Amino acid sequence: MTTTTATDRPRARRVRGGSSWTSFALRRLGGLAGVVVVAVVVTFVIVPLIPGDPAVSAAGPDATVDQIARVRAQLGLDQPMFDRFLDYVGGLLQGDLGHSFSLNAPVSDVVLRRLPFTAALAFGALLVVLAVAVPLGMAVGALTRGGRRRRLDSAFGYTTAFVAAIPPYVLATLLVLLFAVTLQVLPPAYTRSQPGVSMLLPALALSIPSICLIARVVRRETAVVLEQDYLRTARGWRLGTVRTALRYALPNLLTSTLTLSGIILVGMLGGAISVETVFSWPGLGLGVVNAVATKDYPLVQGIVLVLAVLSALMTMLVDILLGIVDPRVRGGHHG
Amino acid sequence: MTPPSSPPSVRLPGRGRRRRRGTRALAVVTAVVCGSALAACSTSTAGPAETGTVRTVLNSDPSSFDPAQAQGQQTFQVASLLYDTLLRRDSDARLVGGLATDWATESASEFTFTIRDDATCSDGTPITASVVADSLRRLADPATESTWKSLVFGLGDVDVAADDRASTVRISLSEPFTTLPQGLAIPQSGIVCPAGIADAEALEAGSVAGAFSGPYTVQEAQQGLNYTFALREDYAAWPEFSTPLTGEPPRRLEIGVSTDQSTVANQILAGDLDLGQFADPDAVKRFTAQPDLHQYQVISATAYVVFNQREGRPFAGRPDLRRAVAQAINQEAFNAIFTKRTADVLTSVTPASFRCTNTDRSLLPEHDPDAASELLSDVSGVQLIGNTANRQFSGGADYLFAALTEAGAEVNMSKVDNATFWSTIAEGGSDWDIVFLGDLNSVGAISASLDRVIGPSVEDGGRNYSASDNPEGEAALAEGLASTDPEAQCDAFDRAQRTLFERSDIVPLAGSPLTYVTGPDLTVSVFDDYVDLATMRVGAE
Numbered sequence: 001m002t003t004t005t006a007t008d009r010p011r012a013r014r015v016r017g018g019s020s021w022t023s024f025a026l027r028r029l030g031g032l033a034g035v036v037v038v039a040v041v042v043t044f045v046i047v048p049l050i051p052g053d054p055a056v057s058a059a060g061p062d063a064t065v066d067q068i069a070r071v072r073a074q075l076g077l078d079q080p081m082f083d084r085f086l087d088y089v090g091g092l093l094q095g096d097l098g099h100s101f102s103l104n105a106p107v108s109d110v111v112l113r114r115l116p117f118t119a120a121l122a123f124g125a126l127l128v129v130l131a132v133a134v135p136l137g138m139a140v141g142a143l144t145r146g147g148r149r150r151r152l153d154s155a156f157g158y159t160t161a162f163v164a165a166i167p168p169y170v171l172a173t174l175l176v177l178l179f180a181v182t183l184q185v186l187p188p189a190y191t192r193s194q195p196g197v198s199m200l201l202p203a204l205a206l207s208i209p210s211i212c213l214i215a216r217v218v219r220r221e222t223a224v225v226l227e228q229d230y231l232r233t234a235r236g237w238r239l240g241t242v243r244t245a246l247r248y249a250l251p252n253l254l255t256s257t258l259t260l261s262g263i264i265l266v267g268m269l270g271g272a273i274s275v276e277t278v279f280s281w282p283g284l285g286l287g288v289v290n291a292v293a294t295k296d297y298p299l300v301q302g303i304v305l306v307l308a309v310l311s312a313l314m315t316m317l318v319d320i321l322l323g324i325v326d327p328r329v330r331g332g333h334h335g
Numbered sequence: 336m337t338p339p340s341s342p343p344s345v346r347l348p349g350r351g352r353r354r355r356r357g358t359r360a361l362a363v364v365t366a367v368v369c370g371s372a373l374a375a376c377s378t379s380t381a382g383p384a385e386t387g388t389v390r391t392v393l394n395s396d397p398s399s400f401d402p403a404q405a406q407g408q409q410t411f412q413v414a415s416l417l418y419d420t421l422l423r424r425d426s427d428a429r430l431v432g433g434l435a436t437d438w439a440t441e442s443a444s445e446f447t448f449t450i451r452d453d454a455t456c457s458d459g460t461p462i463t464a465s466v467v468a469d470s471l472r473r474l475a476d477p478a479t480e481s482t483w484k485s486l487v488f489g490l491g492d493v494d495v496a497a498d499d500r501a502s503t504v505r506i507s508l509s510e511p512f513t514t515l516p517q518g519l520a521i522p523q524s525g526i527v528c529p530a531g532i533a534d535a536e537a538l539e540a541g542s543v544a545g546a547f548s549g550p551y552t553v554q555e556a557q558q559g560l561n562y563t564f565a566l567r568e569d570y571a572a573w574p575e576f577s578t579p580l581t582g583e584p585p586r587r588l589e590i591g592v593s594t595d596q597s598t599v600a601n602q603i604l605a606g607d608l609d610l611g612q613f614a615d616p617d618a619v620k621r622f623t624a625q626p627d628l629h630q631y632q633v634i635s636a637t638a639y640v641v642f643n644q645r646e647g648r649p650f651a652g653r654p655d656l657r658r659a660v661a662q663a664i665n666q667e668a669f670n671a672i673f674t675k676r677t678a679d680v681l682t683s684v685t686p687a688s689f690r691c692t693n694t695d696r697s698l699l700p701e702h703d704p705d706a707a708s709e710l711l712s713d714v715s716g717v718q719l720i721g722n723t724a725n726r727q728f729s730g731g732a733d734y735l736f737a738a739l740t741e742a743g744a745e746v747n748m749s750k751v752d753n754a755t756f757w758s759t760i761a762e763g764g765s766d767w768d769i770v771f772l773g774d775l776n777s778v779g780a781i782s783a784s785l786d787r788v789i790g791p792s793v794e795d796g797g798r799n800y801s802a803s804d805n806p807e808g809e810a811a812l813a814e815g816l817a818s819t820d821p822e823a824q825c826d827a828f829d830r831a832q833r834t835l836f837e838r839s840d841i842v843p844l845a846g847s848p849l850t851y852v853t854g855p856d857l858t859v860s861v862f863d864d865y866v867d868l869a870t871m872r873v874g875a876e
Contacts, residue, residue, distance in 0.1 A: 056758035060398070060406030063482045065761060065794055070480065103396050103558035104539055110559045176598075180605055188601035192390075192561060192589060280392070280593040280602075282560045290559070290594060294395065295754050 024323055028316045039308035040092065043301045044085055054295035058101045075101060088301070097305070098298030102291065107302035110287065115306070118276070118283030122268040124199060125206035129264065133211040134257060137218025138245055144219070145226045156219065160212035169274035172205035176278065189280040202279040206271055210264045217260055218253055225252045255326045262318030266311040383609050383873040384856040387586035391610035392593040392602075396558055400541030402525035403474045403481040408635065411522045411777060412868050416551045416564060416588070417541075418525025421448050421467065421504075422516055423574045424779060424862045428690045430520055431574050434462060434548065435504075443511030443817045448519075450502045454572040456528035457552045458545025462572075464504050468497035470526040471506065485798070486778055487518030489816065490791075511817035513824060514780040521777050525549065550584060550869055564588040582858065582875030600852075603628065609854040610871070614725055616675040619850045627855040633864040634678060634686040634846035636775040638731060640664070641760075641788060641841060643768050644803045649717055650768055656710055657839035660769065661700045663707035663742040664735065670845040673731040681843035683832050684774065684784040688863040691781050691815075691825035698836040699843065704742060712743025718768045719746050720760070724753040727847065731771060739769075763794030763802065772800070773847055779865060781828050785812050788840050789831060801840060808834035 055072035056063070063071070072078050076087070091098060097107035144153040166174075179201060180188035187198040225231060226249060234244050273285035280286065284303050291299035383389050393413070398406040402414040423433040432438075435448040454462040473479055475493035484493075491510030498505070506515065518524060531538040531546025538546050541553040541562075550573070551564040566586045573580070593599050596618040602608040604621065613619050614635075622628050642650040642657050650657050666680040679686075683693040717739065721732025729750065736748045751759065759765045760772075776784045789808040791797025808831045815827030835841050851866050853859060860870035 053754055053758040056761065057754035058398075058406075060482060063761070064796055065763070066796070067480060067482060068758070068761065100558070102398065104399065105558045113557055113560055176601055180601055184605060187607050188605050189593070189598045189607070190591070191602075191607050192591070277595055278598060280591065280595065280598050282592070286594075287559055290395065290592070293594065293752075 020327075021323070025320070028319050032312050032316050035312040036309055039305050039312075040089065043304045043308070044088055047297050047300045047304070048081075050292060050295060050297075050300070054101055054297055057295040092305075097302035100291075100296055100299040100302075102294040102296040102299065107298050110299060111284065111302055111306050114282060114284045114287045114303075117281060118269065118272050118285060121199060121202055121206065121272060121276070121281060121283055122265060125203045125210070125268055126261065126265050128203055128207040129210045129214055130257075130261065132207075133214035134218055134250075134253070136211070137215035138222045138249065138253070140215070141219040141222025142226060142245060142249075145223045157216070160216050164209045164212035164216075166209060167274070168205055168209060168271045169278055171208055172202065172275050172278040175201050175205050190282055198279070199281075202275050202281050205275050205278070206268050210268070214257065214260055214264065217256055221253045221256050222249055225249045228252075255322060258318060258322055258325065262315055265314055265318075269307050269311055382606065382854055382856045383585055387583075387873065388589055389585040389587070389609045389857060389871060389873070390589045390591075391608060392591040392599055394592070394594050394596075394612070396592055397541075397562075399539045400546075400553065400556070401531075401535070401539045402523050402527065403479055403483065404539060405523050406482075408775060408777075413562075413590075414522035414525050415549070415867060415869050417547045417549045417553065418522065418527060419454065419462075419548045419550075419572055420520050420522065420525050422520040423576075424520050424865050424867065425576050426578065426862050428688070428779070428863060429577065430516055431576055433520070433574050434467060434526055434572065438516060440513065440516065440819050443513045443819055444508040446506045446515055448504045448506075450504060451572060452502060454548065455569060456530065456545055457547040457567055458528070458530055459569070460528055460530070460545065462526065462528070462548055464497040464499050464502050466529060467526055468495045468504050469529065469532060471495045471504070471524070473527065473532055474524060481523070483518075483521070483523040486783055487521070487524050488512060488515065490796075511813075513816055513819055514778065514782055517778050517780045520779070523777065551588065554587075559592065561592065562588075562590040564590070576860065576862075576870075578860075580860065580870055580872055580875070582872030585857075585871055585873055603852055603854070606854065609857050610859075611852050613850045613852065614727065614847070616677045616727075616848070619677070619852070622852055629853045629855075629858060631851040631853075631859060631861045631866060632677070632848050633851070633861060633866055634688070635849035635864070636773045636847040637681055637685055637784065638669075638673060638771050638773055638844040638847055639681065639684055639841045640735070640769060640771045640844065641801050642803075643760075644801050644840075645763065645792075648768055649714060654837075654839045656714065657842075658700055659707045659710040659742070660739065661839055661842040662703040663711060663738045663744075664842055664844070665702045665738070666844060668738075669731060669734050672734045673727050673845050674848055678846040678848040680845050683781070683843055684787065684835075684841060685776060685781045686846050686864050689776070689779065689781050690821075691828040693829060693832045693836075698833065700839070707742040711739065714743075715745035717744055717746045718766055719748040720756060720767045720770045721748055721750040722753055722756040722770075722773065723750050724756070724773070728773060731844070735769070735771060760800045761793050763792060770800075771842075771844055779863070781832075782812060782816055785828065785831050785835075788835060803838070803840050805834055805838060805840065808838075808840075 055068050055075060055077055058075065059068045059071040076084060097111065100107050100110055103110060140156050143149050176188045179186040186201050187194060189198065191198045231244065231248055234248055272283055273289060276283045276285035277289050284307060288300055288303040291303065393409040395407065395409055397410040397413045399410065402418050405411055405414050420433045421435040422430045422438065425431045434450060434454055436451045437449040439447045441447060450464045450467055456462060472495045474481055475484055475488050489508055489510050489512030491508050494507040496505045526548045527538065528546050528548050531543045534543055537543045541556045544552065550570045551566055554565040555563040566584055596613055596615045599608065599611040600618045600621050603611045622630060640660065644651045670676055670680050682696055682699065685692045687694055719736055722728040732748065732750060736746055739746045759767055760770055772787065774784050774787060786798045788799060788801050788803060789805055789812050790799050792799045792802035811827050811831035811834065815824045815831065818824040818827055851859060856873055858872050858875040860867055
């Protein structure tokens, strides 16, 4: 029989907390592995459903039937589907995403060239979202708490709902029309000589709907948090509004904001497809559109797979971050 | 989280008003800063006159940097910048010397070219007769599998002999093919230097520094992103066109990739691009109030109806039915949809700018829907394949479907993407009866379009999609290709076209316009319906 002394107790808590973390991390890693496996299978099976013959696309309209057949054999498209899948998986295990038909280059090279553009756009847009949406939502939440300023509350609600419902490509077109064509103050598309400036409009197009969504959630959460007893107490002590908001309200909004931010960042990777096309932004989104147009199976598969894995990774990172911020999320011992 | 145990400072009277004033001041400052920042983001960057750099976009990546493997108009344009051809196209369907200073058509199958003595490869290697001959032999070699071999040299065997002392290259063909000089002016026949021939894989990737014979070299090639070409300082082999070029060639070309024509139009209007190409008439309309920009419209392809005449198909052996289809179609109505009347309707398979093209409209059946419906109302199960390559082609297919359906025919329309369209009609046994082609004739000779509907079928190694049995037309086409006398050649090609109209093998529709738009500092030369990007000049008068 063992006894637990007073000095043993903290150690026991640490062990139980560690096991909770291990189990939490294992669950998330298992989920990530599952997503990757599904993504590999789905991208391989779905991409060949794109209408059209990639061999004809590669050989060109002037190619003879024999030449098309030779190109088909060179591309390995005459092999049974299962053999091609085994080749594909074998290549993936060695870090080989395949070879692009249309660009005559390794898919991994193309992905590595385009990834920084998509990452810069998505993270830039996310920063704008967080920098604008959280203060905006908190300000409106504070101003309208307890049924105050109903007109402001309604105007905020209707406006954010309306703007959030505008599809990114429509918003992108409107932004181009206003800032690039009419006012001529920002470039309408990616420009090699001004990459930073030319990212402003696509980042805005991606971030504006998300700003509205997150600001709405933050407003609601702020209104709830501000009605909590400890914040009434803080106000009773005449703490400054900003100090109260930053020190006592904001930490309580982090869980929902982080969760939403993760979802929105993943959504931005998808939204980048239409926005990158409108702004000729040379990221993965535009890459996959071009690859579909040229029936470049390996490139479509490679980009979609990388986007899927990135999305899953980001979801996992957000989960881990949430686990740190709010131990209840880990689902084990609460410490 | 809990509040601190002791209350902090107490709010002082008047602090709220000051805070509101502060908030307003902050708002004003923010507005001023944002406004200034936006105003500072001037989009008007320096143009080619100041920088010597031309910025443009392609709508797809080059399929290859090997001219013999080039596919698609954009890749041909890239090849024309990097590789010189023996001859170059000039106005009024004439040819001028490129790498050749002189040439002689000794017979329909014997040609001699004299090579200029001042041309060099991008690594400094002199371009001798042997260098030219090696490149042409490679193009003709079946092992190269170039789809352009038959367009340049014809279907027969090719013998290329070089004489470096006399600086001549002699080409002998086993079958007469008098359009060889035109074929040697297309970018796909561009001369590849020895360094490129030695490394085929690197040649395709554009990474052989010494492979280029043209005015530009590849400085940077980031597939899928952008390309940079640099003007060769030692290049001196500029052709002497009938109208001499003025201004300076751009020193640097920055080429991006963009599929969206509206975006490209926005960039040109904002001064971020110096050259764009537009197939969409609506995009071109945006430049009408821009007098500083230059516009060059060419007919880049031709649209005409082709019937599947293979055994068992409804239009096989039925010229009356094919004629009825022609009567059901209103060319002008098609043109209104296809080009928004920005191009002319056709009277043959090529635009009127091509030599030997029929211009006699009386050879074509008049639009007569009543006569058409008398025959077509009994026709069922017609498979119409429409190409969705762009809005124009999709709209044209819709028009054809409507015209045939109104005439009483039972038509099934399948709209497919560009690659599926070509793969469907390139397979002899596939399920289609009627299509309209967008025929891109890169050679500039009518024979290269006539063989789409006359002669050996695609399944027999030819280029005839319809598989029509037209011995009279085939003989006339062969006669034209064997004739060295321009008048006799045109007479033969004219007879070949007449057989098409008599048999109702085709229904000419309209030209497919492509408009090049350049910035104020940049010009480019247009030869008939061909834009030669190697003639881009900055600061031309």
